[in-house]
Amino acid sequence: MATKKKAAGRGRKNAFYAQSGGVTAVINASACGVIEACRKAREIGKVYAGRNGIIGALTEDLIDTSKESAAAISALRHTPGGAFGSCRYKLKSLEENRAQYERLIEVFEAHNIGYFFYNGGGDSADTCLKVAQLSEKMGYPIQAIHVPKTVDNDLPITDNCPGFGSVAKYIAVSTREATLDVASMAKTSTKVFVLEVMGRHAGWIAAAGGLASGPDLELPIVILFPEVRFDQDKFLAKVDAMVKAHGYCTVVVSEGLRWPDGRFVSDQGMRDAFGHAQLGGAAPVIANMVREGLGLKYHWAVADYLQRAARHIASATDVEQAYAVGQAAVEMALQGRNAVMPAIERRSDKPYRWRIVEAPLAQVANREKMMPRRFISRDGFGITPSCRAYLEPLIQGEAYPPYRNGMPRYVRLKNVAVPKKLAPFELAL
Amino acid sequence: MATKKKAAGRGRKNAFYAQSGGVTAVINASACGVIEACRKAREIGKVYAGRNGIIGALTEDLIDTSKESAAAISALRHTPGGAFGSCRYKLKSLEENRAQYERLIEVFEAHNIGYFFYNGGGDSADTCLKVAQLSEKMGYPIQAIHVPKTVDNDLPITDNCPGFGSVAKYIAVSTREATLDVASMAKTSTKVFVLEVMGRHAGWIAAAGGLASGPDLELPIVILFPEVRFDQDKFLAKVDAMVKAHGYCTVVVSEGLRWPDGRFVSDQGMRDAFGHAQLGGAAPVIANMVREGLGLKYHWAVADYLQRAARHIASATDVEQAYAVGQAAVEMALQGRNAVMPAIERRSDKPYRWRIVEAPLAQVANREKMMPRRFISRDGFGITPSCRAYLEPLIQGEAYPPYRNGMPRYVRLKNVAVPKKLAPFELAL
Missing domain, CATH: 3.40.50.450 (Rossmann fold)
Known part of the structure; x- marks a missing residue:
């Protein structure tokens, strides 16, 4: 208190x-x-x-x-x-x-x-x-x-968290750009672009991918939220419909996407040629699913640190x-x-x-603040107008x-140490 | 002629x-x-x-x-x-x-x-x-x-190829930003950040990662060029030395990196839990190598289309x-x-x-123009001053x-079709 x-x-x-x-x-x-x-x-x-x-x-x-x-x-x-x-x-x-x-x-x-x-x-x-x-x-x-x-935007009480607006802008802009790219390639090459974004528990960052499409430029975006139980058949049907309607689509997948049994989709029990476990991302798994299930050519990206460090945007x-x-x-x-x-x-x-x-x-x-269900479209693959109304102000303006x-020109401080006055303290890290 | x-x-x-x-x-x-x-x-x-x-x-x-x-x-x-x-x-x-x-x-x-x-x-x-x-x-x-x-910058005769300068700027800026991120995390968490970039045959884009570090802000960057035969032991020794000296480092790896026998490093014979072949990237393979060989915590990103579509930078x-x-x-x-x-x-x-x-x-x-050997540092993991002199002008200015x-505000044209005058032509795509 x-x-x-x-x-x-x-x-x-x-x-x-x-x-x-x-x-x-x-x-x-x-x-x-x-x-x-x-x-x-x-x-x-x-x-x-x-x-x-x-x-x-x-x-x-x-x-x-x-x-x-x-x-x-x-x-x-x-x-x-x-x-x-x-x-x-x-x-x-x-x-x-x-x-x-x-x-x-x-x-x-x-x-x-x-x-x-x-x-x-x-x-x-x-x-x-x-x-x-x-x-x-x-x-x-x-x-x-x-x-x-x-960047996860999951603190309670505060309407939004500093750090999130910039990631949201980066993901919205990057998704718009990459979707224009795949749109150009779809005739003879890539038809589905998969972008993996951060958010282990909450789908706020994934939701920002929805801003890539707007009234000024409508684009086919499918979002996979960690808050929504992943249903592979429904997902493939959605991608299939998008590609049939537009010729291409982009899938924005949260790193925190889980199977109905709770396992992370990114944790596919992958093994390399030597049998070593390999930590993959959700994007390659989803991309592979699109290829195996629909026979569509894909590209995938994992933004990782690029998204939360992107001060340039x-x-x-x-x-x-x-x-x-x-x-x-x-x-x-x-x-x-x-x-x-x-x-x-x-x-x-x-x-x-x-x-x-x-x-x-x-x-x-x-305490973690999840995306409210009313921010996620009925089919579970998009954002609602109220989500858009929430997100849009947060990405306003370029700095x-x-x-x-x-x-x-990023600064590196001198970081001069204050002279120590005490005996050392052991800390197990 | x-x-x-x-x-x-x-x-x-x-x-x-x-x-x-x-x-x-x-x-x-x-x-x-x-x-x-x-x-x-x-x-x-x-x-x-x-x-x-x-x-x-x-x-x-x-x-x-x-x-x-x-x-x-x-x-x-x-x-x-x-x-x-x-x-x-x-x-x-x-x-x-x-x-x-x-x-x-x-x-x-x-x-x-x-x-x-x-x-x-x-x-x-x-x-x-x-x-x-x-x-x-x-x-x-x-x-x-x-x-x-x-974006590959591999056309002959022309000093550089339109499209490359913008990817180079994106990779240079993103690498600088993500390296500042991992620098902050290194004490208790991630020590190595791996970024996979495009360039199936030529290492021009990977070279741009070298611009992340400059006289105004020196950063520990290790580059893996497709032109340089990959030597796992030498690579791990380099990363180990970088992390010992700086506490962290970033590895920029070209998607076209190959083993001495010619196989792509990204093609690791990966299998998922069902035994299906899985197309991975080079970044997760390199990241896993760092973990298994050096026991260091890593993060990895694959920029893919984001890099060549990034008109915003x-x-x-x-x-x-x-x-x-x-x-x-x-x-x-x-x-x-x-x-x-x-x-x-x-x-x-x-x-x-x-x-x-x-x-x-x-x-x-x-005809493809590869990176000249004089653009790659003696140890094979960095760019030379002459490479920097070549690259720097190409990323000048923000548009x-x-x-x-x-x-x-990206434009979508109306793309009105010209009325056809001829009988259809069958084309196998």
Whole structure:
């Protein structure tokens, strides 16, 4: 629960900021929002970034962001990836591993840290919530604010998650482009193009493929959502009908697509020539199905990291929101809040209006928001008008990075380490 | 051989234009160049586009481009894919299938076609050269001009091929972005990112991955070229060294990578749970090798059509050149040329200067230009400074398409059919 408490303690406290989980095209825009807001706040000293998320806090591996120029921090706004390194690491509960919490207090005290900003998705919200407990359960005055980020768009309460809009734009644009390609080839060659997209549990990213087709350019797109039980016969009949009607189609398949028995479609028990298990993707499996079931020539692609790193085609709306949640997190800290997260509230679809509100972290951590059924068309292979109305504002605007010599000018920070004051802490990774 | 002959015949002749082979992000820019130049030329009547390449000519399936507005034709400049449909279809020799050539003459005569513009790669140049023979061997006055296009960049004589610069930019930018992503994840998760790119025979596209790293942002990139005999042990040692030095690396692998015995690495004799052969990509095979050989966590992507359709990140230089070869083809036709191709000649690297010259088609068709060995680093896993000097100018400049509602405004032409005048022609596809 959110608690109101004045930022207190030995004068100006420093802030800790770190990035956690899979990175995005705009997580650094949130970092930029946090750091620029902290630099303006008289109540806050330096911002120490954790190298590789919470691991940096536990191992006292802190980066002094005050060593970076204003221009370098500003360039974070257009630089993809995680500038300070991320991690996949969950804190155990206070009961299970009290030593870790004591260590955090030790590090925070040593570096006079009173603000904790953690930038991540659902798992990271759990970490942030646990750190927030230091304040109530262990008496160390900290304000832990979670900065939302996830391409999966599956955090509850917030209308959407920073990071998602840019992936959605990338997938919508790429699907439109590749579909124009297969349309050209269909007469004598490829008739079905299969694109695999991220989203292990929720189909938000797959849904974005539906935006490839719109009133200005209608294209035959079939979407395979992880929320919809995969029915191979129905799927092949759908592709067959699409190809008969249009001559070609594109299939956007979520990596999280499952068979009715729960197995991932991507996990086909593949073996190479030596009998070794081979981890395939869902796309080649679906493509092969199209060939074997319908005798159609196919091509397939797996976007993987390309989609979530594609800062070159980021959504301007997403960049703006990513920055805004970073800034809002600092404002909440200055208002004495703890265990909260800035969430995006949608005021209207058209024109798109939104604002930042405060969400209690206890209601965010470890909960996943699936696609509502009303966003998926009746046959299960497309998006509905209400889904389109939800998605469209999130991909609005282009926020191109600057280029030099034909390449985007992404910044690499100096990442100067803060001198350690404590004995090393052993951490099993 | 190029022949000089005046555009002759019954008054103003019409032009035929068609697209052939794999399409690109800028093949429509060449179409735009051809059509706009023809519209300006008083000597040329209408431009009839072949629906699906040469097949449109054989089946008298012609599109009347005069039905398209100037705005629609202009929008081709920023629209990926092949606006008139492409094909993979090779004409047999005159000796083998005289009937096809007689049919072409029949169609060309019926529609008063005196100019033949064929937009494609090496195979298509062969088709264009064969059509050029109608003039000398069968007495039908036609001027056949080849408009170069191929993402593979493997046409001889021309310094580079329209279509390549944009794929190169896409791969360079995407590799830079995904490498920043894996750099962030490497501490606790993915350490090696594998990206599969096109190029069945030549490693030009794979080489573009090398541009991801530059003096402004050095990144650990390992490239697997089809020109270099794959040595698994040496490769794993290279990746191991990269990961030890940097903590992570990206591997850019060409789809055309082969084992020393000539088999494609992508063809691993994969079988699914039912024993069916499964066509995999090179990326999952390489990724699996990294896991089994080095125990490193990986992610992999296969860009496939996304790379050659990615008009959203096209190279401005490429768009300009694609348009220019279309325009130059028309100029050559007006000068009475036959069996030629506008080629790009590089005058200097820095500043980049180029001009269009004329290449005899007989020296272009069916020849592939491989990467020269001096473009590949001594260890076989990277590009040399001279390769960089060659590639860099080709990705210069951004030529963003216009957007509406967050999506690129790609045009779909009306493609109105020209009324048929002849009996149907049977074509085995």
